[in-house]
Amino acid sequence: MPVVKTIADKCKACYSCVRNCPVKAIKVELGQATVVEERCISCGNCVRVCSQNAKQIVSYVEDLPRFFAGGETVALLAPSFPASFYYLEAEELFADLKSLGFTQVIEVTHGIELTVPAYREFLVNNPDLAISSYCPAIVGMIERHFPTLIPFLVPVDSAVLASAKYARWKFPQAKIVFIGPCIAKKEEMTEFGQGVLDAVLTFKELKGMLDSHGFHRELDRSVPQRPRGESLPPLFPLSGGLTRNLDPDGTLYREEDIAIVDGKEDCLEFLHNLQDGLVQARFIDILLCRGCIDGPEMDSPLDLFSRKYQIFKYAQRKKRDEIEPNPPLNLHREFADKHHVLKEPSESEIKEILRYTNKFKPEDELNCGSCGYDSCREKAVAVYQGLAEIDMCLPYLIEQSHGEIEIYKERLRLKQTYHENEQFLIGISAANLELRRLAVKASRNDANVLIQGESGGGKEVFAQFVHRLSNRRDHPFIGINCAALPENLLESELFGYEEGAFTGAKKGGKPGKFELAKGGSILLDEIGDMPLTMQAKLLRVLQEREFERVGGTHTLRLDARIIAATNRELRRLVHEGKFRADLFYRLNVISITMPPLRDHKEDIPHLVNHFSQKMGLARKVPPKIFSEDTIGCFMQYDWPGNVRELENIIERLHYTVDENVIQPYHLPPFLTKLAKSDSSVELKPLKEAVQELEKKMIAQALKTSGNNRAAAAQTLGMPRATFYLKLKEYGLMESG
Structure with missing residues (x-):
């Protein structure tokens, strides 16, 4: 597997x-x-x-409950644990492991103590070249990709395998589980650890188990501190840690005889050069990561320097492991040639593959790296070997798919415009989310839109949102209230007029709203109040997409998107003969109903914050803060004037209240009577108040998540390590 x-x-x-x-x-x-x-x-x-989290590692997490239920289970803990669990004392982590179900915890430093003598013996008897074999990824790299170097691998068990054999000797019936930052140890268990290792967990997997079980607890802080000094085995996970343990006094090797190599790029280059005879060394201390403290499942937010510091700090207080004298362990192992030879293409075959992606000359090879390979030629070889697809070349795909790229650019523009104009529809309610979705749909075409809803509910706001998302956004958005003008003025406002069309007509005439909105959108607000004779003229404009100015003879082309809005029920008006049915059906292509504010009150806090910020910017003063009790009053009121009424209240409070925090007693009487309780606040130091609120929120998050600390930390948007420290600070360990 x-x-x-x-x-x-x-x-x-x-x-x-x-x-x-x-x-x-x-x-x-x-x-x-x-x-x-x-x-x-x-x-x-x-x-x-x-x-994308598309790569999945083999997991033994589901086996652990069976191990725990079956008897003894020994945890072999990698020496890099202080860099991952830096927020816990070692004793706390050991206690957590035992609370989880492990009966014994053995540090892998035992294995270092066991293998170092075997290493020294091998190095004394093999003076030419030796490559350390502690890192399973390096062993795998040499076995699979540098087989000529296999004879130089030190044939001694890794510290993990030695620890596992030691644990198996001490606890013959126990299940042995290694815990560390390394994924390659799972491969080492399969290749070399059969019969001695039963499972491998990563630090990330262990943290997931501890979080899901909630086994963390506060320990007695009277644990005596160990004497200061320096134990060398805990330094093993650092780059050069093996050399430090093998030859602490510098008697085995001269400095120029040792090569300390780490990091995947340096390791790969070094092994190539070593294979080609370009470097000379007697002993190679090599780790694929930048030390085991940089393993792929380390799961630590600390930088590399800080992780090293945690290792040094632990080494200063740790005593040497007490190991049974002369355990009967065979620490010898052998390695196998697992090199899988891939056929190499000829130069002509490489050129043929390159030509397919329009690379005819060396200067055509961009070596952009978008395919994942360092050069176009390296990728061509991978294509020949069946590892890569020829269409992975991004410049080639761009050239082939120019039209498709334009589509994606338009989608990106729409997404950017959407987020820039989200202030037009404030809130998180399902109703608002649906309105946003419909606005996007409507913006992708020029169909007529009919918006219905109560006054103050945001009909014009929705119309502007659609306009700003559409391709017409760079052209005018013109609005006209059809109920505010008498019929004769409404006609001239919509269509414009020529000079001398009527008494008082402006010299030179005047363009109407349809003309001014060229290329953009026009909102016919309160269209339900438009006179029937004007409805007939509007219908003709919508059907023919052309019009004439009042008193004019020249036909003008209508180039504007029509959006109509009304607070009246048009179907009922049609039934009563007060609105033309043919005009209704012409307008009612995309129908939108704006919900009243009382139906989506969960948006009120967001609207209040938005309007307060807006007023603050307009007045060039800090925005007002609305207390929880004040928001509670707002939530109990039904807002017959809808969002417009709410905005007017916020504006009034900005002008009439001097304090920065709006309390219920600042509100108008019809809102003040909705206050549930006295809004007075107990005065105390701000730091103390913040701590009380923080403690309350953490306790509530734990309760809501069923004491799942990971979920609680995520709910609060807090890093897990910070969350643990807060649990300690507020004495919430027992509840967590």
Whole structure:
């Protein structure tokens, strides 16, 4: 079973895994980047960089309850744990592990103590070249990709395998589980640990288990501190840590005989050079990561320097492990040639593949890296070997899909415009979300829109939102209230007039709203109040898409999107003969009903905040803050004037209240009587008040999540480590 696999259909072909895999053990087929098991070294870099979480590692988490129920279970804890669980004392972590179900906790520093003598013996007897074999990813890389270097691997168990054999000797019937930051240890268990290791957990998996079980507790802080000093085995996870343990006094090797190598790029380059005879060294201390403190499942927000500090700090107080004298353990292991040879293409075959993607000359090879390979030629070789698809080349795809790119650019523009204009529809209610969806739909065409709803409900706001999302957004948005003008003035306002059309007509005439809205949108507000004779003229305009000025003979073309709005029920008006049926059906192409504010009161706090911010900007003063009790009053009122009434109240309070915080007693009487309780606030130091509120919110989050600390931290938007520290600070460990 592969250690890492791709989850079907989750991969989005970003090729980040290809780019970050040091041995290119990724095969791209039909847009899915899958792991090639025979080439994979299980380093976990593809898991670390996959933003889609499309890479999945084999997990033994579900086996743990069965282990715990069956008897003894021993946890082998990697020496890098202080860098991941930096917010806990070692004793606290050990206690958590035992609370989870482990009966014994053994630090892998035991294995370092066991293997260092075997290493020294091998190095004394093999003076030419030795490559450390502690890192399973390096072992996998050499076995699969540098087979000529296999004879130089030190044939001694890793610290994990030695610890597992020691634990198996001490606890023959127990289940042995290694816990660390390394994904490759899961591969090492399969390859070398059969019969001694039963499972491998990563730090990330362990934190998930601890969070889901809520086993953390406060320990007695009277635990005596160990004497200061320095224990070398805990320094093993740092780069050069093995050398420090092997030769602390510098008697085994001279400094120029040792090569300390870490990081996937440096390791790959070094092994290539070593294979080609370009570097000389007697002992190579090599780790694929930048030390084990940078393992792919370290799950720590600390920077690399801070992780090193945590390791040094723990090493200063840790005593050497007490190991049974002369345990009967065989720490020898052997390595196998697992090199999978891929056929190499000829130069003509490479050129043929390059020509397919329009690379005819060397200067056509952009080497942009978008496919995940360092060069176009490297990618062409991968195509020949069946690891890559020829259509992974982004410049080629752009050239081939120019029309499709334009579609995506338009979608991106719409998305950007949408977010820039979200202030037109404030709130989180289902009604508002549906209105946003309908606005996007309406903006993609020029069909007539009919908006109905109570006065003050935001009909014009919705119309402007549609206009700003549409391709007409750079042209005028013109609104006219059809109920505010008498019929003769309404006609001239809509159609415009020529000079001398009527007494008092302006010299040179005047363009109407239809003409002024050219290229944009026109809102016919309160269209339900338009006279029947004007309705007939409007119908002709909508049918013919042309009109004439009052008193004119020249026909003008209508180039504006028609949006109509009314607070009246048009179907009822049609039935009563007060509104033309043919005009109603012409307008009612896209029908929108604006809900009254009383039907989506959950949006009130967001509207209050928006209007307060708006007033503050307009007056160039800080916005008013509305207390929880004040918002409660707003939530109990039915707002017959809808959003417009709410905005007017906010504006009034900005002008009439001097205090920065609006309390219920500042409200008009019809709102004040809705206050449930006395709104007076107990005065206390601000820091104390903030701490009380923070403690209350953390306790509530724990209660809501069923004491799931991870879920509670996520609800509060707080990093998990910070959340743990807050639990300690407020004495909430027992409840968490």
